[in-house]
Amino acid sequence: MNADQQDMAARIDAWIAAGRNPGVAHWHGALEATMASLEPHLQPGHLVPVQALDKTSYPVFAELYALLDLSPDVQAAFLPMAMGGVLKPPAALDALHRVHPDNTSTLLLCRRPGRLPRILCAELSKEAWKPGVDLFEEGSLLGNYEYDNSADCIRDLAKLIRTHLWRKEKWSSDHYQAYTLNWFTRLVDTGRLDAPAQADHSYVHTPVLVNLDRVAAIFKLVYTVAARQLQETEPGPAEQGDPAAVPEPGTAENRRHFVEGRLLSLLNHLRDSQAVDFSTFTSKENEQFKDAFAATVTRLDPLLDGSR
Numbered sequence: 001m002n003a004d005q006q007d008m009a010a011r012i013d014a015w016i017a018a019g020r021n022p023g024v025a026h027w028h029g030a031l032e033a034t035m036a037s038l039e040p041h042l043q044p045g046h047l048v049p050v051q052a053l054d055k056t057s058y059p060v061f062a063e064l065y066a067l068l069d070l071s072p073d074v075q076a077a078f079l080p081m082a083m084g085g086v087l088k089p090p091a092a093l094d095a096l097h098r099v100h101p102d103n104t105s106t107l108l109l110c111r112r113p114g115r116l117p118r119i120l121c122a123e124l125s126k127e128a129w130k131p132g133v134d135l136f137e138e139g140s141l142l143g144n145y146e147y148d149n150s151a152d153c154i155r156d157l158a159k160l161i162r163t164h165l166w167r168k169e170k171w172s173s174d175h176y177q178a179y180t181l182n183w184f185t186r187l188v189d190t191g192r193l194d195a196p197a198q199a200d201h202s203y204v205h206t207p208v209l210v211n212l213d214r215v216a217a218i219f220k221l222v223y224t225v226a227a228r229q230l231q232e233t234e235p236g237p238a239e240q241g242d243p244a245a246v247p248e249p250g251t252a253e254n255r256r257h258f259v260e261g262r263l264l265s266l267l268n269h270l271r272d273s274q275a276v277d278f279s280t281f282t283s284k285e286n287e288q289f290k291d292a293f294a295a296t297v298t299r300l301d302p303l304l305d306g307s308r
Contacts, residue, residue, distance in 0.1 A: 008033050015139025023092045025139035031119045034087060035111045038077050044113075045072040045182050051080050060106055060124055060150075066192040069158040070110070071167040071201075072178040079107040081125070096134055096144075103127035106150075108157070112165040118142070120165055122157060124150045133157070135164055158196050176201060176209045184221055185228075188266065193273055204275050215285055218276060219292040222266040223299060229262065230303040259300045263293065 008029050015025040035042075042048050047065050049057075057080035070076055079087065081104040088105065089096040099105045108122040118137045125131070131153040132146040145160065147153040167175070183197040184204070199205035207217035270276050281289065 008036075012139065018139070020139035021141070023090045024136070024141050027089045027093060027096065028119065028136040028139050030087065031109060031121055031136065032111075032117070035075060035077065035109055035119065039075070042075045042077060044075055045070050045178055047076040047078055049078045049080065053080055057081055057106060060154075062190070063154055064108060064124075064157070066186055066190045066195050067154060067158055069162060069196040069198065070182070071165070072175045072182070073113060073167050074161070074165050075111045075113070077109045079109065081106055096141075098123035098130050098132055099125050099128040110161060110165055112167075118165060120161065122153060124153060126150050133160055162198070171201065173210050176203045180204055180221060181224055184225060184269070187273055188225060188269055195273075197273075197275065202275070204270065213288075214276065215281075215288045215292055218267070218270065218289075219296050222263055222270070223296050225266055226259075226262050226296075226300055227303055230259075230300060255301055255304055256297060259297045259304070262300070263296060
């Protein structure tokens with residue numbers, strides 16, 4: 001037993017000594033140990049699949065990717081069927097068994113770090129007889145939610161995560177920036193206008209969060225996403241086979257048109273999401289917008305060559 005396992009075993013013993021249900025304490029400990037083992041691969045604020053996705057598990061992951069609303073410090077791991085079946089509650093915890101041992105299990109684990117870490121475990125398998133969510137803290141079962149089907153469970157997860165796992169402490173400017181970028185990246189990647197965002201935590205919805213005006217906030221966000229896109233070595237799924245996905249070599253005009261197209265696409269996403277109401281811009285903001293658009297094109301152009 002290594003040091004981490006010894007520490008987890010000691011925590012479980014302490015929970016049981018404090019009067020926790022032994023089965024629940026051991027199951028919470030197993031979930032904590034799983035997240036600890038996955039931590040090197042996790043990115044706070046992002047959903048990460050911990051195994052390759054097949055044609056059955058990919059649609060579930062894609063739906064979760066679009067709809068999960070994570071604060072920037074929450075860890076989230078998607079355990080597809082091959083791995084999910086290995087991790088299951090102790091036999092004594094009948095109430096927490098949501099899928100028959102002979103059927104496949106698809107788990108989502110989300111963890112809120114801090115002095116009292118909290119874990120959400122969701123069983124999302126279509127073969128589950130009672131898809132649902134269980135919440136654990138300090139070896140205790142805080143509560144559970146059950147659904148008629150996995151689709152209903154997935155749709156409710158964003159609300160449950162905001163209620164039970166979101167960062168309660170004061171957010172920094174970096175938190176607001178990470179949250180806004182994660183939301184907009186998911187929207188752009190998926191085209192899902194229902195990708196949720198909390199307006200009072202997104203700087204493009206509420207620019208004062210990072211001491212910007214709304215035009216500056218818009219171009220801060222679209223520049224960051226466009227720069228990331230231009231530095232990717234492979235086109236995304238939506239761009240494969242699209243001749244506009246790779247700029248034609250040659251004139252500065254070709255380069256400018258390509259970069260402008262990228263920016264316009266991102267601005268259209270913002271408009272369609274209703275995060276920004278461009279129709280309410282003042283004359284001064286419209287002039288500021290034109291100047292910021294031109295300046296952003298100039299900043300992005302060198303990235304076509306891989307330079308920064």
